[in-house]
Amino acid sequence: MNGRKSLAVRLALVTLLTTGSIFFISSGALYLMVRDIMLEHAEDQARELTHATANRIRSSLNEVAGSAQGLASALNSGQIRPDGLFPVLDNVTLQSDAVQGAAVTYEPYAADPDERYYGPFSYETPNGITRMHLGGDDFDYFTRDWYQIPALTRSGFWTEPFPSAADPNRLITTYSRPFFDPDDAEALRGIVTMDIELPALTARVDEVEIFDSGFAFLVSPRTRFITYPQRDWIMRESLFSLAETLGEPELRELGRRIQQTDEGFSRVPEALLEEPARLYHVRLPEANWAVGVIIPERELFGDILRVMHWVLIIAAIGFFILLGTIIGISRGITRPLKGLASSAGEIARGNLDRPLPPIRTGDEVGQLAHSLDEMRLSLKDYINDLTATTAAKERMESELKIARNIQMSFLPKRLDLSDLDVGIDLAARLIPAKEVGGDLYDFFPLREHNALFFAVGDVSDKGVPAALFMAVTKTLVKGIAEQDPRDPGEILTRVNNELCLNNDNGMFVTYLCGVLDLGTGEVRFANAGHNPPLIHRADGTYDWLKLPPGLVLGAMEDMEYPVQTVRLAPGDALLLYTDGVTEAADGEQKLYGEDRLFALYGEIASQPARQQVDAVLESVERFADGATQADDITVLALRYCPGDGECVR
Amino acid sequence: MRRVLALAAVLLLCASTALADTQTLRFQPHWVPQAQFAGFYLAKEMGWYQDAGLELEILPHGAEHPAPATLARQEADVALLYLTQALELREQGVDVVNVAQLIQDSSLVLVSLAESGILVPEDLDGQRVSRWASFSLQPEALFRTYGVHPETVDQGATMAALRTGAVAAATATRYNELVELYLSGLDPDEIEVMPLEDHGVGLAEDGIYVLESTLRERPEAVRTFVEVSLRGWEYAFAHPDAAVDAVMDRVIQAGEPTNRAHQRLMLEALRPLYLEDEALRGPHLDRQDYQLAVSLMRNLGHLEWEPVPYEQFHQDVTQ
Numbered sequence: 001m002n003g004r005k006s007l008a009v010r011l012a013l014v015t016l017l018t019t020g021s022i023f024f025i026s027s028g029a030l031y032l033m034v035r036d037i038m039l040e041h042a043e044d045q046a047r048e049l050t051h052a053t054a055n056r057i058r059s060s061l062n063e064v065a066g067s068a069q070g071l072a073s074a075l076n077s078g079q080i081r082p083d084g085l086f087p088v089l090d091n092v093t094l095q096s097d098a099v100q101g102a103a104v105t106y107e108p109y110a111a112d113p114d115e116r117y118y119g120p121f122s123y124e125t126p127n128g129i130t131r132m133h134l135g136g137d138d139f140d141y142f143t144r145d146w147y148q149i150p151a152l153t154r155s156g157f158w159t160e161p162f163p164s165a166a167d168p169n170r171l172i173t174t175y176s177r178p179f180f181d182p183d184d185a186e187a188l189r190g191i192v193t194m195d196i197e198l199p200a201l202t203a204r205v206d207e208v209e210i211f212d213s214g215f216a217f218l219v220s221p222r223t224r225f226i227t228y229p230q231r232d233w234i235m236r237e238s239l240f241s242l243a244e245t246l247g248e249p250e251l252r253e254l255g256r257r258i259q260q261t262d263e264g265f266s267r268v269p270e271a272l273l274e275e276p277a278r279l280y281h282v283r284l285p286e287a288n289w290a291v292g293v294i295i296p297e298r299e300l301f302g303d304i305l306r307v308m309h310w311v312l313i314i315a316a317i318g319f320f321i322l323l324g325t326i327i328g329i330s331r332g333i334t335r336p337l338k339g340l341a342s343s344a345g346e347i348a349r350g351n352l353d354r355p356l357p358p359i360r361t362g363d364e365v366g367q368l369a370h371s372l373d374e375m376r377l378s379l380k381d382y383i384n385d386l387t388a389t390t391a392a393k394e395r396m397e398s399e400l401k402i403a404r405n406i407q408m409s410f411l412p413k414r415l416d417l418s419d420l421d422v423g424i425d426l427a428a429r430l431i432p433a434k435e436v437g438g439d440l441y442d443f444f445p446l447r448e449h450n451a452l453f454f455a456v457g458d459v460s461d462k463g464v465p466a467a468l469f470m471a472v473t474k475t476l477v478k479g480i481a482e483q484d485p486r487d488p489g490e491i492l493t494r495v496n497n498e499l500c501l502n503n504d505n506g507m508f509v510t511y512l513c514g515v516l517d518l519g520t521g522e523v524r525f526a527n528a529g530h531n532p533p534l535i536h537r538a539d540g541t542y543d544w545l546k547l548p549p550g551l552v553l554g555a556m557e558d559m560e561y562p563v564q565t566v567r568l569a570p571g572d573a574l575l576l577y578t579d580g581v582t583e584a585a586d587g588e589q590k591l592y593g594e595d596r597l598f599a600l601y602g603e604i605a606s607q608p609a610r611q612q613v614d615a616v617l618e619s620v621e622r623f624a625d626g627a628t629q630a631d632d633i634t635v636l637a638l639r640y641c642p643g644d645g646e647c648v649r
Numbered sequence: 650m651r652r653v654l655a656l657a658a659v660l661l662l663c664a665s666t667a668l669a670d671t672q673t674l675r676f677q678p679h680w681v682p683q684a685q686f687a688g689f690y691l692a693k694e695m696g697w698y699q700d701a702g703l704e705l706e707i708l709p710h711g712a713e714h715p716a717p718a719t720l721a722r723q724e725a726d727v728a729l730l731y732l733t734q735a736l737e738l739r740e741q742g743v744d745v746v747n748v749a750q751l752i753q754d755s756s757l758v759l760v761s762l763a764e765s766g767i768l769v770p771e772d773l774d775g776q777r778v779s780r781w782a783s784f785s786l787q788p789e790a791l792f793r794t795y796g797v798h799p800e801t802v803d804q805g806a807t808m809a810a811l812r813t814g815a816v817a818a819a820t821a822t823r824y825n826e827l828v829e830l831y832l833s834g835l836d837p838d839e840i841e842v843m844p845l846e847d848h849g850v851g852l853a854e855d856g857i858y859v860l861e862s863t864l865r866e867r868p869e870a871v872r873t874f875v876e877v878s879l880r881g882w883e884y885a886f887a888h889p890d891a892a893v894d895a896v897m898d899r900v901i902q903a904g905e906p907t908n909r910a911h912q913r914l915m916l917e918a919l920r921p922l923y924l925e926d927e928a929l930r931g932p933h934l935d936r937q938d939y940q941l942a943v944s945l946m947r948n949l950g951h952l953e954w955e956p957v958p959y960e961q962f963h964q965d966v967t968q
Contacts, residue, residue: 138713143782143805152777152802152815160809168904221812222833237908240832244910252834259834 007337008330015326016319023315027308034304039278042300043265046280046293049208050263053216054282054291056204060196061175061286063098065156068177068194075104075192078182082111082118089122090129092194100124101164101172101195104179105134105141107151110189117141123166123195134165146176147191154178154188158287160220161198161235171198171235173226173287202227205291214295221288223255246271258283258290268294336365340372347372352380400435400464407436407467410474415443417452422518423641424452427609429617430634431580437632438466438509439578440474446485446515453481455513456530456576456636460552469507473499473553477513488513488526489561492553496528496561499554508554512547512576521568521640526561528553531579534598536605538571544598545574573605573639575612580633584620587627592620609637672870673704677725679716679734682899683907684915685824685855686710686729690895691888692881701873711903712806720745726863727874732853732934732942733786733951739962740952744861747963749875749932751882752922755851757787759843760811760827761818767841770795770848776817779804788820790850790945808833818843824918832911850945853938854922864964872966879929879967886924889916934963 071092074080080088082104089102101123111118117135124130134141141147150157156177164170172195181187201218205227208216218226223239233242239255242248248271257266258281268277276297283290339357346354356376359369408430415426428441438459445452457473459466476495485491492511499509512530514523525545529552536542548562568574577597584592597616604615616635678686689707692698698705708714708725717735720728721743730738730745738745759778761767767776774797780788782803792799804810804819808829811819821827821842830840845851857878859871885892896912923929936959946952956962 140803143803145805145807145809148802148805149810149813149815152810153813157813160807235906237910238832240834241908241910244832244914245908255834256836 007334008327011330012323012326016323019322020319027311027315031304031308035301038300038304042278042295043280046210046214046265046278046295047263049210050216050280050282050291050293053205053208053293054284057201057218057289057291058284058286060098060201060204061158061284063096064194064196065175065177065286067092067096067099067102068156068175068192071102071104071194072177072179072192075179075189076182076185082106082120085120086122086131089120090131093122093124093129098196098200099194100197100200101166101193103134103193103195104190105147105193106190107188108142118190121166123164130166132166139165146174146193150176150178150191151188158289160222160224161226164195164197172196173198173201198226208293210293211295211299213299214293216291216293219258219290219292221259223258223290226289242272248272254279258292332361333365336361336369340365340369343376344372347376347379352376352383397435403436403464403467404432407432407471410471411441412443415445415452417445417518422450424516424518425609425639425641426452426454426637427613428456428634428636429613430632431617431629432462432632433580433629434463436464436467438462438470439580439632439634440470441576441634441636442474442477442513443636444478444482446482449485449515450518451485452516452518453485453513454516454576454636454638455511456578456634457509457511457553458530458578458580458632458634459509460507462632465505465507469499469509469554473509473511477511481513481515485515486524487563488515488524489550489563492526492528492550492561493559496551496553496555496559497557500557503554508552510552510578514574516568516638516640518642521570521572521642523566523568523574525564525566526550528561531577531582533577534575534601534605535566536573536575536601538569540606542601542605544594568640570640570642573609573612573637575601575605575616576636576638577616578632578634580629580631581616581620581635583631584624584633585627585630586623586625592623596623609639612637672702672867673706674698674727674867674870674874675706675708675725676874677708677714677716677719677728678710679729679731679855681711681905682896682903683825683905684893684896684912684919686899687885687892687896687912687916687919688882689878690881690899691885691892692877694895694898695881695884697877697880698874701877703870703873703877705874709903717743720858720860723860726867727857727859727871729855730858731784732856732938733784733946735856735858735962736942736946736952736956738858739957740954745858746861746864746961747856747934748859748864748871748966749857749879750853750934750938750963751856751931752854752919753930753935753938754853754922755787755844755846756823756854756918756922757784757845757851758821758823758827759788759791759818759845760821760830761841761843762811762814762835763839763841765817765841767818767843770797770843773797773799773818775799777802777815778818778820779810779816780820784820786946786949786951787845787850787852789949791845791848793949794848794850824915824922828911828914828918831914832908852942852945853934856934857932864966868966875932875966879932882923883929885916886920889913892916932967933965939963 085104092102093099101121103119103121105119108116119134119141121132121134122129146159156175159174161171161173164172174193174195176191176193178191179189181189205216205218215229217228220226224235225233225237228234239251243251243255248269250269251272254266254268257264263282265278265280268279270276273296277294278297278300279292279294281290281292336359343354343356356369356373359366411430415424417424426443430437430439430441438461440457441455443452443454455477459469476498477491480491480494510530511528512533514525516523525547527547528550532544532547534542535545545566547564550561551559582592582594582597600616600619604612613635620633693705693707716728716730717738719725721738735745735747767773770791776799778799779802802816808819808826810816812833857875864871893909893913893916897909900907939959939962943952943956
């Protein structure tokens with residue numbers, strides 16, 4: 001079986017494709033929407049956490065900056081002398097949790113005209129406060145950022161983290177602030193610095209947890225890591241250096257975004273964590289540092305991915321079940337259909353005896369099978385009937401053919417006047433509309449009276465009854481006419497009375513007959529409701545021959561039929577016909593008509609009788625132009641040629 | 650027993666001969682560990698000095714180990730110096746000799762933020778410009794050439810002053826401070842670079858220097874050092890990953906807070922200073938470069954003594 005044609009496979013494929021597409025589109029859209037929602041939630045959470053962390057750091061930074069500001073103000077007002085600084089510095093360091101070291105460094109020779117460097121510095125150690133002096137030939141603090149930048153900008157400054165002068169293993173960041181001559185607010189005297197140790201600051205960042213593996217970190221203005229889970233990056237790598245080392249320009253973009261925006265939620269390039277992640281960052285305006293919280297997308301979207309995973313598994317199982325069901329159903333449909341198709345093929349080949357396979361389902365296929373079986377039986381009956389009918393029809397046709405032959409044999413073929421010394425040119429033809437017709441013509445010589453009887457008739461019906469009625473009429477006429485032919489009116493009266501006997505079917509016949517005295521040319525006509533004949537005089541004139549009317553034969557008993565006598569001169573001719581000629585119709589139901597016949601007769605009347613008959617029939621046939629012949633057509637032409645009988649050919 | 654003693658004596662003799670063949674040389678680089686010294690680190694790590702019979706000791710280096718002083722005090726046998734540093738030593742009466750010139754051009758530039766609009770030297774007039782106290786000569790020569798009078802301040806070890814706007818322009822080397830600026834997030838189009846070389850005040854930089862006495866007494870050791878070091882540099886540029894590995898080892902040992910990206914970019918910035926058409930440009934010191942340095946320094950009053958003739962100052966030991 002060809003898969004492309006199999007209904008089961010096609011049905012399964014189309015159904016699966018459709019449901020699959022709908023499923024994937026809807027679950028894809030669902031995934032994206034849920035993902036967006038989760039991303040929004042994560043952003044909210046991350047924002048809150050980042051701000052909280054940033055605020056805690058800021059409070060420490062602000063405390064340190066506040067202490068420095070206070071000390072600078074005291075120095076500006078001249079309350080503290082350079083040699084009295086150490087107790088003050090000790091005090092600041094002790095009293096503030098945030099401040100772990102404090103120093104005041106002076107401009108060259110500003111504190112002591114003999115000393116280029118003057119920088120008392122107190123800092124916390126586990127053993128208490130330790131004091132030292134900053135500055136010296138190997139420690140030119142004037143070019144240190146913490147000194148130079150506030151000195152030049154005359155404003156506070158947070159340094160990048162750096163190792164403490166007291167202990168290179170202590171990483172500190174310093175807030176420094178300039179102070180000025182009490183007498184001249186323009187003259188810089190030196191710089192106040194307050195240190196905060198990084199561990200104290202960053203422990204708070206390290207504590208931050210979000211989801212399972214999300215974490216927080218702190219970067220310097222250069223985006224150098226101040227805290228980060230990867231310890232060997234701290235104070236060494238920045239987002240910019242990693243962008244170079246990892247060959248990931250997007251990291252550089254991220255670094256610049258952190259430097260340039262106050263806060264934001266960004267994608268972290270995969271290179272950083274070796275997996276996609278999201279970052280929320282908040283910049284600390286005081287120090288220009290930034291706090292960031294990173295959440296791996298794996299965790300962010302973990303739940304939805306898990307859900308989608310199960311949805312896909314369930315969908316896959318569902319698809320298999322669906323596939324099985326569809327195949328089952330379509331097999332259920334196609335199995336009986338296959339049986340039906342095979343049976344229908346048998347029926348098509350004409351085998352109506354093979355019964356259809358039994359189908360007990362009440363569905364459309366069952367109905368189809370039932371109908372098909374009924375069709376088979378009906379066909380069988382029909383064909384049986386048809387066979388019988390055809391046989392009957394053939395028999396009837398054969399009988400009709402015989403009847404036609406018999407009927408045609410009634411009609412005289414030719415006029416034999418050889419024993420009479422007179423010339424008559426006479427021809428007649430009858431074309432029945434059916435196998436047998438109701439028209440008739442007749443002619444026979446009446447030798448005792450030296451006369452010729454001729455007639456044309458038309459039975460009211462067609463077919464076999466008309467043919468029989470015609471046979472009866474013809475026989476009656478001939479029988480009566482041969483007894484006493486002198487009065488054709490009398491003949492018709494007698495024939496009429498005979499026909500009226502037992503004429504239960506109400507059939508009748510129009511009949512026109514004439515008795516031609518061969519010696520004188522006198523014709524005695526009697527007419528029973530028939531069309532008037534045409535008469536053609538030897539001098540070339542012609543016209544309808546007006547005859548007295550008479551009722552059709554067989555309609556009513558005891559009818560009188562007047563006789564009209566017409567004398568024919570030698571060469572005169574007559575044309576008798578039935579209404580099959582004048583009422584012949586063409587395709588548009590237009591009638592041939594008497595005018596057309598009249599005109600035609602003018603052209604053909606001088607021709608021999610045989611040719612006249614043929615010409616009329618041919619003219620009618622041409623007019624009908626293939627339209628079915630509705631009525632029998634009969635034409636009889638006659639020319640009187642006494643004497644030598646010249647006109648007889 | 651006598652035999653055994655004799656054998657031991659022979660072995661001892663051999664060992665002492667071997668010891669005498671391996672000469673120790675103390676080398677003083679003139680800044681903190683970084684890719685500026687990659688060729689030396691790499692040659693040492695590959696064991697090439699050892700193979701050539703030289704026991705090279707790379708002395709601790711950084712701001713607190715000034716190379717001119719170490720060489721003058723003979724705490725180092727050989728030192729890496731800028732040409733100006735060497736001439737200043739000569740001025741102080743220390744007879745240093747250039748035995749190989751490594752960097753023929755000046756890598757010094759004045760750098761400013763593009764937004765401050767300092768495009769030509771004239772724009773520096775009245776601006777605050779920082780320069781290293783020990784390298785003030787060339788910027789001063791530039792200011793004098795163009796007759797501008799900026800407010801000069803001493804420059805520290807970071808570029809924070811420039812980034813925070815405390816100074817309008819700062820001095821920088823192409824291989825270190827420009828890289829630092831790039832790695833602090835500034836894109837090349839955000840800074841304006843004014844190379845000193847373009848204004849006639851660029852001087853040759855890193856060269857290998859020894860005292861005249863050292864060259865006289867240990868010419869082989871000096872020649873070996875120079876030749877192996879040049880091979881080290883060729884190899885470093887041909888194998889930058891290996892070079893950066895060697896640099897990072899030193900960097901981490903010394904606790905320097907730099908990173909691999911910085912050292913890699915530094916090495917790439919040094920490449921055009923060291924190489925031309927893939928070949929080393931050194932070790933010859935061009936006579937004109939020497940004379941330009943001398944005349945600049947004399948004009949600015951950094952040299953008072955009559956300088957030594959070129960032939961005495963530079964002796965290409967590889968020839």
